[in-house]
Structure formats: structure tokens, C-alpha cells
Amino acid sequence: MSDAASPMLEIRHISKRFGELSAVNNVSLTINKGEIFALLGGSGCGKTTLLRMMSGFETPSEGSLLIDGEDVSKVPPYQRPVNMMFQSYALFPHLTVAQNVAFGLKQDKLSKAQVQAQVDAMLKLVHMTDYAKRKPNQLSGGQRQRVALARSLAKQPKVLLLDEPMAALDKKLRSQMQLELVDIVESVGVTCVMVTHDQEEAMTMANRVGVMHEGEIMQVGSPSEIYEFPNSRHTAEFIGSVNIFSTKVLHVGAEASQMSCADMACRLTVEGGVNALEGAQLEVAIRPEKITMARTRPEQEDNWVQGKIHDIAYLGGHSVYHIKLPSGMIVMVTTTNINRHAQRLTWEDDVYLYWSAASAVVLYQ
Amino acid sequence: MQTGRLSNWSKSFLSLGFLFLYAPMVILVILSFNESRLVTVWAGFSTKWYGELLRDPQMLGAAWISLKIAFLSASAAVVLGTMAAIVMVRMGHFRGKTAFASMITAPLVMPEVIIGLSLLLLFVSMGQTLGWPGERGIITIWIAHVTFCTAFVTVVVASRLQEMDQSIEEAAQDLGAPPWKVFFLVTLPIIAPALISGWLLAFTLSLDDLVIASFVSGPGSTTLPMAVFSSVRLGVSPKINALATLIIVTVTMAVFVAWWIAQRSLKQTTHISK
Ligand SMILES: Nc1ncnc2c1ncn2[C@@H]1O[C@H](COP(=O)(O)OP(=O)(O)OP(=O)(O)O)[C@@H](O)[C@H]1O
Ligand SMILES: [Mg+2]
Numbered sequence: 001m002s003d004a005a006s007p008m009l010e011i012r013h014i015s016k017r018f019g020e021l022s023a024v025n026n027v028s029l030t031i032n033k034g035e036i037f038a039l040l041g042g043s044g045c046g047k048t049t050l051l052r053m054m055s056g057f058e059t060p061s062e063g064s065l066l067i068d069g070e071d072v073s074k075v076p077p078y079q080r081p082v083n084m085m086f087q088s089y090a091l092f093p094h095l096t097v098a099q100n101v102a103f104g105l106k107q108d109k110l111s112k113a114q115v116q117a118q119v120d121a122m123l124k125l126v127h128m129t130d131y132a133k134r135k136p137n138q139l140s141g142g143q144r145q146r147v148a149l150a151r152s153l154a155k156q157p158k159v160l161l162l163d164e165p166m167a168a169l170d171k172k173l174r175s176q177m178q179l180e181l182v183d184i185v186e187s188v189g190v191t192c193v194m195v196t197h198d199q200e201e202a203m204t205m206a207n208r209v210g211v212m213h214e215g216e217i218m219q220v221g222s223p224s225e226i227y228e229f230p231n232s233r234h235t236a237e238f239i240g241s242v243n244i245f246s247t248k249v250l251h252v253g254a255e256a257s258q259m260s261c262a263d264m265a266c267r268l269t270v271e272g273g274v275n276a277l278e279g280a281q282l283e284v285a286i287r288p289e290k291i292t293m294a295r296t297r298p299e300q301e302d303n304w305v306q307g308k309i310h311d312i313a314y315l316g317g318h319s320v321y322h323i324k325l326p327s328g329m330i331v332m333v334t335t336t337n338i339n340r341h342a343q344r345l346t347w348e349d350d351v352y353l354y355w356s357a358a359s360a361v362v363l364y365q
Numbered sequence: 366m367q368t369g370r371l372s373n374w375s376k377s378f379l380s381l382g383f384l385f386l387y388a389p390m391v392i393l394v395i396l397s398f399n400e401s402r403l404v405t406v407w408a409g410f411s412t413k414w415y416g417e418l419l420r421d422p423q424m425l426g427a428a429w430i431s432l433k434i435a436f437l438s439a440s441a442a443v444v445l446g447t448m449a450a451i452v453m454v455r456m457g458h459f460r461g462k463t464a465f466a467s468m469i470t471a472p473l474v475m476p477e478v479i480i481g482l483s484l485l486l487l488f489v490s491m492g493q494t495l496g497w498p499g500e501r502g503i504i505t506i507w508i509a510h511v512t513f514c515t516a517f518v519t520v521v522v523a524s525r526l527q528e529m530d531q532s533i534e535e536a537a538q539d540l541g542a543p544p545w546k547v548f549f550l551v552t553l554p555i556i557a558p559a560l561i562s563g564w565l566l567a568f569t570l571s572l573d574d575l576v577i578a579s580f581v582s583g584p585g586s587t588t589l590p591m592a593v594f595s596s597v598r599l600g601v602s603p604k605i606n607a608l609a610t611l612i613i614v615t616v617t618m619a620v621f622v623a624w625w626i627a628q629r630s631l632k633q634t635t636h637i638s639k
Contacts, residue, residue, distance in 0.1 A: 057535055078538045090536035094554045103550075104540030137632070155540065 008033045008191040009159055014063030016049050023049040025215035036185060036192045038202035041212030047195040051161055054193060055084045068158055083157040087164040089148035091136040097147050098132040104155045122150040125184060142173050153188055162194035166201055178204050199239045211235045232365035236285045243331050245284045249276050256357055263327040269302040269357040283363040288332040290359035293351050304354035309347055323353060390613060397606035404601050414607040427592035431572055434503060438510035439567035443560055446518025454526040472516040481580030484509045488581060501583035509581045510574060514567035525559035558630035562623035569616050
């Protein structure tokens with residue numbers, strides 16, 4: 001029975017220490033059947049370590065790991081119903097493409113015909129049937145990735161683990177393979193956990209994203225939740241760019257709350273209540289694309305600042321403006337380049353920036 | 366031009382180096398076809414010394430003993446050396462690892478005289494206390510050769526193992542192969558070229574050894590280098606030139622095969638970095 005919301009992989013208070021260093025710190029996570037989950041984080045934050053604990057190559061210092069309801073914490077890697085696609089693909093150089101894919105199947109006691117049928121099906125799935133007799137060194141990077149994927153799907157694992165699946169590909173091939181990989185994984189219906197340090201890749205491929213930082217999971221949510229409602233400064237800054245105002249709470253209300261900010265001449269209002277007392281220090285994040293830029297003062301009373309254009313970066317589809325406030329703070333604003341001759345704001349122009357109360361997000365950590 | 370002159374300089378130095386290394390061998394090969402009994406006087410082409418060599422039972426016997434010892438030493442050294450290399454490269458950290466690694470490779474730098482002498486003392490005292498080996502012979506030479514050949518094989522295999530992407534072995538485990546199966550299905554085929562070149566290296570080293578063998582040999586176990594050395598002391602016969610030529614041909618072929626295997630495996634594995 002495959003209920004959409006039933007858990008496939010449960011991680012309970014797992015920690016991993018290498019001597020003094022705590023690589024993964026008390027992580028709990030539930031991954032549902034059929035889901036594509038991305039672990040996203042900077043270098044050295046413990047993503048690979050967490051993934052290797054799922055595959056069994058590292059034993060947790062504490063905590064347990066359940067796959068489909070069964071505790072596998074003490075099961076060696078070669079008996080776990082989990083397969084991994086390695087960052088370097090780790091294809092067997094002495095075997096052909098077909099033999100690579102067949103390797104895992106041969107470890108189970110399957111008949112020759114069954115192995116052959118499954119190999120054919122897998123090669124067809126990744127469009128590599130014509131290359132079955134080649135050796136890995138006769139393939140391109142993208143083709144190697146397909147073989148690695150076919151090999152890790154061949155045993156129909158309960159969970160597919162991907163470690164930086166696109167790291168070895170060039171940029172153009174990467175975006176193409178991201179979509180193709182999602183298609184293949186979804187057509188097979190396997191639960192998938194991937195590790196990446198590329199936020200765009202995580203947002204493109206995953207249903208849910210877990211943001212990691214220094215061995216801990218900071219936030220878990222859908223790509224849009226994580227982007228629109230980051231819960232911490234780290235998440236907000238790691239995913240996309242963001243302007244952060246340091247504020248002091250003036251008034252907490254059910255409809256809206258007000259803060260004062262040293263960089264602003266007016267008050268800063270956010271929608272709804274905030275989880276802090278009056279007088280507390282809070283950081284408020286506003287995404288650059290949520291800010292409007294104009295030559296004249298906006299009508300709204302709150303949520304605006306005035307400054308000078310300090311820098312402009314023209315990026316084709318959109319432009320990024322850096323506005324210097326009187327306090328010295330730099331605020332980033334992105335505008336879409338819809339008309340070729342729109343606005344004509346330029347260096348040193350005085351501008352007003354404003355945004356709606358709904359666009360501001362309070363960061364608590 | 367400055368660079369042109371420089372490259373001419375280095376070219377001539379290179380030729381001098383090659384001349385220095387190979388001229389003696391070339392002269393030896395030429396003289397092995399000399400008609401004359403006097404080694405240094407050329408008296409026309411002939412292959413009679415090769416024929417004479419084949420009729421010399423002492424030389425043939427020594428050659429047979431040497432080949433036997435070299436074959437057995439190389440085979441044992443490959444097994445032991447591979448095991449040592451795996452412990453060194455793959456087993457992670459354990460207490461005394463550095464000591465183990467440096468002790469296993471010590472024979473590389475130890476003077477042969479010392480190895481020979483210490484093994485001789487070992488065999489003598491073992492013979493006195495344990496009653497074995499009662500007499501020194503082929504077995505003791507074999508043991509001695511295995512000890513120093515293992516060191517060379519270990520170095521060759523360890524460097525290949527270090528180069529090998531460890532995630533390939535992990536991938537095999539991940540796909541359901543228990544560690545012993547991973548070793549035979551994945552690790553061994555990938556490092557096989559190193560085992561073959563290690564075997565060839567050990568074979569030539571054992572075939573070539575005079576010093577250690579002289580210490581630990583006994584009556585009836587004269588190896589080829591020992592036979593050559595003692596006959597040369599009675600004066601160089603052109604027969605020895607013929608024998609040396611055969612050895613040069615054998616060793617060259619072994620080295621070429623090792624090189625060819627290494628090249629081929631390099632081509633197969635370079636895709637990882639591409
Ligand atoms: N076998 C090990 N022994 C000691 N320390 C380790 C080991 N493996 C990982 N670490 C340490 O644990 C921390 C987390 O490593 P990990 O490989 O999980 O990071 P990561 O998030 O995958 O980073 P990257 O994006 O650079 O791959 C790092 O500080 C690393 O140095
Ligand atoms: Mg990593």
C-alpha cells in the first residue's frame with residue numbers, strides 16, 4: 001500500500017562525530033514515499049555524512065534510522081534496500097555498461113533471463129540501449145551519469161540516494177539533466193534523497209528541501225516555503241539574495257506589528273503578530289524583487305526608504321540596483337527589464353524604495 | 366637562438382647518458398657472437414657459444430634453479446605484498462600503522478649484505494633451536510627472496526590502490542556485494558595490472574640477486590648469478606656473454622610487458638579525471 005503521506009525514511013535524533021568534530025548534530029527528518037527530498041547546504045555542513053549514514057557507510061554516533069518502518073541502523077550497506085549514485089559515478093571501469101547495470105542484480109539470486117530483462121529495461125529508461133557494450137571510459141560525462149542512474153535504479157531500491165548528482169557536468173548539460181533525472185525518478189516512483197550545495201538545483205528538482213548548516217537542519221519545507229518564508233538569517237541568505245534590516249519591536253498586533261529601524265526614516269510594518277516582546281531586537285528580511293523603486297515618495301506611511309543609486313548590474317532579463325541609504329546601508333532591488341527604455345534611472349539618482357507589509361519576513365534565529 | 370643551443374646541449378647529455386648506460390650491454394651482446402675464445406678479440410660471427418652454453422649442465426642446472434626460485438618468490442611476494450598494501454591503504458588508521466608501513470618497505474633501502482647476513486643468522490639459529498631448516502638450500506633462498514620482493518610488490522600495489530577511486534568499491538557494496546566479493550569482483554580486476562607488473566618486478570629481482578642468495582644458499586642450490594660469478598673468477602668465457610645476452614633479452618621483455626600493461630590500464634582508468 002503506498003499512501004502518499006506515509007513515511008519511507010525516518011531519521012531519529014541522529015548525530016555523527018569524527019573525534020572532536022560534530023559533523024551531524026541531532027538531526028531528525030521524515031521523508032515520505034515517492035518524494036524527492038534535497039539536502040541543501042554549504043561546503044562541510046555534513047550533507048554527505050548524513051547521506052552516507054543513510055547508505056550505511058558511516059555508523060551514527062547516536063540516533064536511529066528507519067527505512068519503511070524497519071530499523072536499519074546496524075544493517076551493513078550491502079544489505080540495505082537503498083542504492084546510491086555517487087558523485088564521481090563510481091562506474092566499474094573494467095565492466096561494460098550492461099555489466100555495470102547488471103552488477104547489483106547478479107548479487108541477488110536472479111536467473112540470467114531476469115537479469116537481462118531488467119538490464120534492458122533500465123538502459124531503455126535512461127536511453128542508453130545503444131551503448132550497452134561500451135566501457136565507461138568510452139562515454140561522455142552525461143552518458144556516464146545515465147549509466148550510474150540506471151545502475152542504482154536496477155535493484156528497485158526503496159530509497160535512491162544522489163550525492164551531488166550534477167557536480168561532474170558542465171552548466172548547460174546540468175539544467176537539461178536536472179529535468180530529465182526528475183522525470184526518470186518520478187516515472188519509477190522511487191523515494192529519492194539528494195545532496196546538493198546548489199540552491200537552484202534543489203529548487204528545480206525537489207518536492208521538499210532541508211537546509212543544513214553546521215551539522216543541523218535549519219528548515220524543512222517546499223522550495224517556495226523556504227524561499228518566501230525563511231525562518232533564519234542563514235536560510236534567507238543562503239537561498240537567493242536578501243536585504244536584512246535590524247529592528248526593534250514597537251508594537252505587536254494581531255493584524256500587523258510595527259518596528260523601528262535605525263536605517264529607516266519611517267516605521268517598518270509586518271503582517272500579523274510577531275513572536276517577540278515589545279522592545280526586543282528582531283531581524284526582518286525583504287527580498288530584492290519585492291521592493292519597488294520610484295522617483296517620487298510613495299503614498300504609504302510605512303515601509304519605505306530613500307537613497308541614492310550606488311551601483312547597477314544589468315543582467316539581461318533583470319537588473320540589480322544597489323541603493324545606498326543615508327545610514328550607509330546598501331539595499332538591493334531587482335527590476336525586470338520589460339521595456340528597453342524604461343525608467344532610465346542611473347547612477348547617483350535619488351530614489352524611493354517601498355514594499356508591502358506582506359513582503360517582509362521576520363527572522364527569529 | 367638560446368633555447369636551440371640549450372636543447373642541443375641537453376640532447377648531447379642525454380646521448381652521453383644513454384651511451385654510458387647501454388654501451389656495455391651492446392658490446393656484451395656483440396661479443397657473445399664472437400668466434401674467438403678470447404673475449405676481447407673479434408674473430409668473426411658465430412653462434413657456437415650459445416650451443417656450448419646449452420651443453421653445459423652446470424649452467425643449465427643453475428638457470429633452472431634460479432627460474433624456479435624466481436617464479437615461486439614472485440608468486441608468494443604478490444600474495445603477501447597485495448595483502449600488506451590493502452592493510453596499509455584501505456584499513457583506515459590503527460595503532461602501529463606507521464611502524465608497519467615503514468617496516469614492510471624497509472628492505473627497499475636496507476643494504477643487501479645486511480639482509481643476507483641477518484637472514485643467515487636467523488636460519489642458523491632456527492636450525493639449532495627448532496631443527497628447521499636443517500640445511501640451507503632452495504627453500505631458504507626462496508624465503509629470503511620473498512621477504513625483499515614483498516617490499517617491492519607492496520609499494521607497486523599500494524600506489525595503485527591509492528590511485529583507485531574508493532567509491533568504486535563502495536558502489537559495489539552498495540549494490541549488494543559483501544566485502545570479500547567486492548575484493549574479488551572489483552578491487553582485484555582493477556589492480557590486476559599492478560599485480561602483474563609487481564610480479565614481473567619481483568621475478569627479475571629474484572633472478573638477478575647474488576648477494577642475498579650467496580648468504581643463505583647451501584650445497585646443491587647454486588643460482589645462476591652465483592654460477593656466473595664463480596665462473597667469471599676463473600676468467601670470462603664467451604659462454605657467459607651468451608648467457609648474459611639471453612638474460613638481457615628476458616628482462617627487457619619482462620619490462621616491456623609490464624610497461625605495456627601499465628599503459629593499457631592507464632587508458633582504462635583515466636576517465637575518472639576527465
Ligand atoms: N571520515 C571523516 N573523518 C573526519 N572528518 C570527517 C570525515 N568525513 C567528513 N568529515 C568532516 O565532517 C564535516 C562534514 O563533512 P561532509 O563531507 O558531510 O560535508 P558536506 O556537507 O558534504 O560538504 P561538501 O559540500 O564540501 O561535500 C567536515 O568538516 C568534514 O571535514
Ligand atoms: Mg559532500
